[in-house]
Amino acid sequence: MAIAIRVHSTGAPEVMQLESMELAAPGPGEVCLEQTSIGVNPLDVSQRKGAVPIPLPSGLGLEGAGRVTAVGAGVSSVQVGDRVAYATGPLGAYASARLFPADRLVRLPDTLSNDAAAAVLFKGITAQYLLKTTGQVRPGSTVLVYGAAGALGQLLCAWARHLGAQVLGVVSKPASVARAEASGCHAVFVFDAQTLASQVAQATQGRKVDVVYDPIGRDTFAASLDCLRPRGLMVSFGATSGLPPAVEVGVLNAKGSLFLTRPSLAAHTASAEEYQSRARDVLDAVASGILTPQIWKSYALADAALAHADLEHGRSQGAIILNP
Ligand SMILES: NC(=O)c1ccc[n+]([C@@H]2O[C@H](COP(=O)([O-])OP(=O)(O)OC[C@H]3O[C@@H](n4cnc5c(N)ncnc54)[C@H](OP(=O)(O)O)[C@@H]3O)[C@@H](O)[C@H]2O)c1
Known part of the structure; x- marks a missing residue:
């Protein structure tokens, strides 16, 4: 059983509801992830408000980090137990566990924590x-x-x-x-x-x-x-x-x-190859000290509405993450 934020209508932060859900077994090319850290981004706020339309009902969130707990048929790039992170869709990062396409996962080095990865990848x-x-x-x-x-x-x-x-x-x-x-x-x-x-x-x-x-x-x-x-x-x-x-x-x-x-992240990460190459460049930049992941505030997943309010009202001073 996983817990996840779902939105059934767009609007104020309170439209985000914490729900329990059963996870199916991963399909071909998919993995099941147990997530410890979730990145919060302004695009999440725009999608929750309806300024950027998403099909409803929906999960929310485009950035997370955790551990692979099961792999579907044909998955060879990661295995059970690997620590991984991702940025970009499919939507649904605001969850304690989820299914995710294996080719959009980035394996994390021992030197980078899940929290830091969720703060820096997107x-x-x-x-x-x-x-x-x-x-x-x-x-x-x-x-x-x-x-x-x-x-x-x-x-x-x-x-x-x-x-x-x-x-x-x-x-x-x-x-x-x-x-x-x-x-x-x-x-x-x-x-x-x-x-x-x-x-x-x-x-x-x-x-x-x-x-x-x-x-x-x-x-x-x-x-x-x-x-x-x-x-x-x-x-x-x-x-x-x-x-x-x-x-x-x-x-x-x-x-x-x-x-x-007027560029978008999606248009620069559409293929798995381009996405993985950019992600590797980011991890290298962190490893060599060019980038330092910094977390301004961590919230419990259940408090996602507080995180959104901080971001929306210009109160944040850096990256916000959620911990299930
Ligand atoms: N197109 C893309 O691919 C893409 C991808 C990711 C993010 N984004 C966009 O990038 C922006 C920043 O994202 P973020 O995660 O860094 O959000 P953030 O942490 O909320 O940063 C926004 C910053 O904007 C500053 N700000 C507000 N009004 C300003 C003004 N008039 N002049 C100068 N600074 C001003 C605030 O600075 P103060 O502290 O001075 O108030 C705040 O630090 C968002 O609009 C997001 O949607 C675009």
């Missing part, structure tokens, strides 16, 4: 594709990272700095500056739409940045475009303050032949 793979595929950040690149004190931003800044970039961070309040600095930023700005572009110009000797990483969306999109050098890349990848506005494409021409993309 956000780490996101940072990996944003830096290495989307932005192609290299020595000498200059990047502007919003949410630099957040769970993902801390990893993004640390990795960008390791790659040799000049990293400028943006936070929403003074209390977050020290955390952004500790994550590797060379300079940190408290967001002000009126002054950000000139602060960025000053910090880059008038050149402005090669890449803006903006997950904030509605409140920051216009200011972000003004922080880019000619032919710079605007990466809009979240909606913390609401969806970014519709874009008149002529604006990209007028502001210096800018590039614009």
Whole structure:
């Protein structure tokens, strides 16, 4: 018998209900996992609220870690007893045990705890594709990272700095500056739409940045475009303050032949090969000290609503995990 969070309708955190369920035996290509650690991400909140539609009723959650307790036919990549983690679907990570496709599991090294894996894998793979595929950040690149004190931003800044970039961070309040600095930023700005572009110009000797990483969306999109050098890349990848506005494409021409993309983790991990290769890069980055998994708060699975409320109301200061 397992316990799992299920949603039968979308809405406030209270729509998440803790239910008992029988697990079937794993089918071909599947394993059964006993989970000890579950990562909480803003996408979970969007799906629970209905801002990102999911078929109902549904489980929730896209990131977990635990131990393989049974394997289905044809599974050879993992065996019973292996410690593993995953990021991405199928939905249903908020559970004490679950079935999961074997080819989307990542074997964990002895040096990485289940809790740390659940804090770093989803956000780490996101940072990996944003830096290495989307932005192609290299020595000498200059990047502007919003949410630099957040769970993902801390990893993004640390990795960008390791790659040799000049990293400028943006936070929403003074209390977050020290955390952004500790994550590797060379300079940190408290967001002000009126002054950000000139602060960025000053910090880059008038050149402005090669890449803006903006997950904030509605409140920051216009200011972000003004922080880019000619032919710079605007990466809009979240909606913390609401969806970014519709874009008149002529604006990209007028502001210096800018590039614009709205990337998703799903499109960068669609094949098992690509997903596994990015995950390996994250585990290597942790092993070599480029990334340090940090947990801001752990909640019991039954308290998932409290975790969502923290994330939704901007109270969190890093990664949140759930423990069944
Ligand atoms: N597209 C993808 O592939 C993908 C994948 C993963 C995550 N995401 C997105 O990435 C974002 C961050 O995720 P997360 O897990 O790091 O969430 P998080 O821990 O809640 O971080 C969000 C951060 O945004 C900051 N913030 C809010 N308003 C701001 C503003 N006006 N200017 C600068 N910073 C501001 C907050 O900083 P303060 O501390 O300063 O308030 C907070 O630290 C979310 O929007 C998420 O949906 C996208």
